[in-house]
Structures are given as C-alpha cells and as structure tokens.
Amino acid sequence: MATPKLDMLCLDFIKRVPDRLRNEFNPGKGTLPDGNFIRAEVIIDYVNRGMMDLFNFYWNAVEGNSKKFISIFPELVKVTGNVSLIQGNYIIDQPYKDFFKVIGAVTASGNKFIKVKDEHLYTIYLSGEYAEYTANTDNLVIIQVNKMLAVFPQNFTGQIKIHYIRSPLDPYTGGYLIQNGSEDSPFMEHWHKQIIDYAYFRYLQETYQTS
Numbered sequence: 001m002a003t004p005k006l007d008m009l010c011l012d013f014i015k016r017v018p019d020r021l022r023n024e025f026n027p028g029k030g031t032l033p034d035g036n037f038i039r040a041e042v043i044i045d046y047v048n049r050g051m052m053d054l055f056n057f058y059w060n061a062v063e064g065n066s067k068k069f070i071s072i073f074p075e076l077v078k079v080t081g082n083v084s085l086i087q088g089n090y091i092i093d094q095p096y097k098d099f100f101k102v103i104g105a106v107t108a109s110g111n112k113f114i115k116v117k118d119e120h121l122y123t124i125y126l127s128g129e130y131a132e133y134t135a136n137t138d139n140l141v142i143i144q145v146n147k148m149l150a151v152f153p154q155n156f157t158g159q160i161k162i163h164y165i166r167s168p169l170d171p172y173t174g175g176y177l178i179q180n181g182s183e184d185s186p187f188m189e190h191w192h193k194q195i196i197d198y199a200y201f202r203y204l205q206e207t208y209q210t211s
Contacts, residue, residue, distance in 0.1 A: 013046055105163060
C-alpha cells in the first residue's frame with residue numbers, strides 16, 4: 001500500500017532535525033529508509049506522536065465539544081458499515097479501532113436516527129426505572145462507555161451504522177499508523193506544519209535540546 005501524506009510528514013520531520021535519509025525516497029513509493037542519525041522507525045514514531053498531540057490539543061481546547069471539534073477537523077468524521085449488536089451492545093473492534101467518540105447513529109435501513117446520550121446516563125437507562133430515561137424502538141438511544149456502545153432498549157436486535165470521530169490510529173490494530181501500510185494520515189495537508197512542530201518539540205525534549 002502507500003502512505004503519501006505520512007511519508008511527507010516523515011520527510012518534513014527529518015529536515016527539521018536536521019538529518020538526511022541515507023537513500024533517495026519519494027513519498028508514497030516504498031519503505032522509508034533510515035536517516036544518517038535517526039532510524040526510520042524512530043522518525044515514524046515521532047510523526048505519529050505529533051499527530052496525536054495535535055488531536056489531543058484541539059480536543060482539550062474545545063473542552064470535548066464534538067461539534068466544535070468537527071468544525072476544525074471535518075476529515076476526522078467516519079461512518080461504519082452495518083454492525084450487529086449483541087444483547088444491545090457493540091464492542092468496538094477492527095476495522096474501527098480508530099474509534100474515539102460517537103457522534104451519531106442510524107438503523108441499517110437508514111430510516112431511524114438514534115439519539116446520542118452522555119455516558120453518565122448509562123446506568124440510568126440500564127435501570128429502566130425512570131420514565132423520562134426509557135427508550136423504545138421508535139426512540140432509540142446510543143451511549144458510549146469506553147470502547148462499548150450500548151443501544152437502548154437493549155432488546156433492539158437490528159443492525160446500525162455509527163458516525164464517529166476517528167483518532168489518528170490504525171483502524172485494524174488501534175496502534176500507531178504504519179509507514180507504507182494500509183492507512184494514511186487522516187489529517188488534511190494544511191495541518192502538516194503543526195504536526196511537525198509537535199513532533200519536533202518532542203524530539204527536542206527527549207534529546208535534551210530544549211535549553
């Protein structure tokens with residue numbers, strides 16, 4: 001596969017250090033070679049952490065407001081295929097291990113929207129003891145609890161599609177992106193400089209060059 005955006009980030013980072021790759025390399029074409037001083041795997045690690053730092057900075061800046069976050073990073077919105085529920089729940093798994101935050105859901109047929117509720121309401125909906133917090137098949141609710149999505153009523157058995165904010169992680173492993181792998185950087189290119197700023201700052205911190 002090819003990861004041209006991730007490759008370009010790696011090239012920009014190695015220039016900032018500064019270092020040079022030992023062999024000629026064109027983004028999107030093959031495996032990143034080592035630098036003269038920094039191994040390829042270390043370069044990729046810094047770039048991945050730079051992407052996570054960018055993500056976390058803005059998530060904290062908007063204080064966890066999904067709508068504000070999406071307005072900054074519309075490219076980080078994804079939709080799953082049809083997923084099946086087990087006893088009303090879906091445990092997030094590949095190919096959605098880049099899942100960060102649920103922002104919406106619909107039934108597989110697309111004819112019913114599912115309302116997203118905050119995590120602190122999970123036990124209240126689960127108890128079924130409060131009329132104002134009781135869901136039914138015409139008024140479905142979805143709540144994210146860590147890596148589980150619970151749909152109420154829990155006896156709902158249909159398939160659903162989930163809209164979510166993705167993190168810059170591999171959707172199959174939940175780990176960092178792999179250079180020349182199957183998943184490229186999800187960020188639009190105008191974020192590249194800021195990603196490299198974060199990556200380079202980490203590099204300076206870890207090589208004691210901040211003074």
